[in-house]
Amino acid sequence: MKAIRVYRFGGPEVMLCEEIVRPTPASNEVLVRIEAAGVGPWDAWIRAGHSALPQPLPLTLGSDVAGVVEDVGTAVSGLHSGAKVYGVTNAQFTGGYAEYAVCEAGMLAEKPSMLSFIEAASLPVIASTAWQMLFDHAKIQPGQRVLILGASGSVGSIAVQLAHRHRVYTIAAISSEDEGRMTHLGADQVIDMRTARIADLLPVDTIIDVAGGNLQAMAIGRLRRGGYIVSAVLPPEPRLLEQHGATGTFFLVKATTRGLQELADLFDRGALSARVGTVLNLDQAQLAHRMLDGIEPYVRGKIVLAVSWNSL
Numbered sequence: 001m002k003a004i005r006v007y008r009f010g011g012p013e014v015m016l017c018e019e020i021v022r023p024t025p026a027s028n029e030v031l032v033r034i035e036a037a038g039v040g041p042w043d044a045w046i047r048a049g050h051s052a053l054p055q056p057l058p059l060t061l062g063s064d065v066a067g068v069v070e071d072v073g074t075a076v077s078g079l080h081s082g083a084k085v086y087g088v089t090n091a092q093f094t095g096g097y098a099e100y101a102v103c104e105a106g107m108l109a110e111k112p113s114m115l116s117f118i119e120a121a122s123l124p125v126i127a128s129t130a131w132q133m134l135f136d137h138a139k140i141q142p143g144q145r146v147l148i149l150g151a152s153g154s155v156g157s158i159a160v161q162l163a164h165r166h167r168v169y170t171i172a173a174i175s176s177e178d179e180g181r182m183t184h185l186g187a188d189q190v191i192d193m194r195t196a197r198i199a200d201l202l203p204v205d206t207i208i209d210v211a212g213g214n215l216q217a218m219a220i221g222r223l224r225r226g227g228y229i230v231s232a233v234l235p236p237e238p239r240l241l242e243q244h245g246a247t248g249t250f251f252l253v254k255a256t257t258r259g260l261q262e263l264a265d266l267f268d269r270g271a272l273s274a275r276v277g278t279v280l281n282l283d284q285a286q287l288a289h290r291m292l293d294g295i296e297p298y299v300r301g302k303i304v305l306a307v308s309w310n311s312l
Helices: 041-048 117-121 124-137 154-165 179-185 213-220 238-243 257-268 282-292
Strands: 002-006 015-019 029-039 064-072 084-088 100-104 108-110 145-149 169-174 189-192 204-209 223-231 247-250 276-281 302-306
Touching (some): 015 282, 029 117, 029 282, 041 282, 064 117, 064 124, 084 100, 084 117, 084 124, 084 257, 108 257, 117 276, 117 302, 124 154, 124 204, 124 257, 145 213, 154 169, 154 179, 169 179, 179 189, 204 213, 213 223, 213 238, 276 282
Parallel strands (some): 145 169, 145 204, 169 189, 204 223, 276 302
Antiparallel strands (some): 029 064, 029 302, 064 084, 084 108
């Protein structure tokens, strides 16, 4: 089978499209014929050697996948050959840029029936991240005020939709021409960080940070005493949290079958929407990473690799 392999860490040029042996699932794994694979910033971090997890070389890049089950391990229940699935390959976030991938069964679920394989492959990591930040970590409650940093990005856009559905006053902080889209997705207030100041905001109960940098430090000052910040980008500064009487955490997402099933139901009911920006072929994975690194321009939205013509 074809796969995108990395033998040394570095820029997009280290990625090679080559033939390797098709993998065999272990007892708790599923072999999936990949129809489409999502491309995310975490893939570039792994490729460059900046992963938060140990990544032994050589490796096959890619974690977000959608496809059809080919074979199941002896300990797997609930999935069968021919099932259309989406999810994350494994806890290492590797193995997905390929024609076939073995995936941990507990990180897969049936694909949303209303979405194409391309759309489904754009979602597992970003949608799971938004869900876990809001509900597992921040434990948001109706009527609270929530500030989402980096709201116009893939994770932020899902977070805006989920917060709105939970009847939370949602403030979307962006640095783009996306005010109309944010309002359409459910934001009650949109702050363009190019022209407005975080310091002018009324205090908030929770901050969802998918932007990081100096913006995070400035935003912590707008937390109410007892407020909470959760970041998928940068650990909050303990000194700032103590200064403002707040708490916070940095976390790494872990996709689960249950969470993916709940999200699939929301997408099938039209309660959430996906945003695919650029679709490329598997052998264009290097170009996809040049886009991630800002070397090549691309359409806003998630980059997805179409591994099979059936995914279109």
